[in-house]
Amino acid sequence: MTADVMTDAQLNNYVQARSDTEQAQGAEMFMGRPDRWFADPHWLCGNGHVSVRYLKSEQRGDLCLACLRPVRLTFPEDVERTSVADEVDEAQ
Numbered sequence: 001m002t003a004d005v006m007t008d009a010q011l012n013n014y015v016q017a018r019s020d021t022e023q024a025q026g027a028e029m030f031m032g033r034p035d036r037w038f039a040d041p042h043w044l045c046g047n048g049h050v051s052v053r054y055l056k057s058e059q060r061g062d063l064c065l066a067c068l069r070p071v072r073l074t075f076p077e078d079v080e081r082t083s084v085a086d087e088v089d090e091a092q
Contacts, residue, residue, distance in 0.1 A: 006046040
């Protein structure tokens with residue numbers, strides 16, 4: 001098993017910081033996220049995988065297809081990475 005790149009709390013903070021930045025720049029929002037994120041949805045997990053697809057689970061919620069970690073809606077330009085710890089620290 002691989003080590004987590006981000007905890008679930010760090011994942012939430014990372015995505016929320018990006019959302020807050022766009023909101024401060026005047027982006028139209030829907031359900032607490034910028035509208036444009038829903039036009040081209042991408043999903044990010046704590047292991048750094050970014051995908052346009054995810055597994056919908058009734059027991060565990062929305063999961064990454066690569067590692068089965070929880071996913072969050074993220075911005076369309078987000079890219080898959082192996083380490084986002086520095087970005088998380090900068091966003092906080």
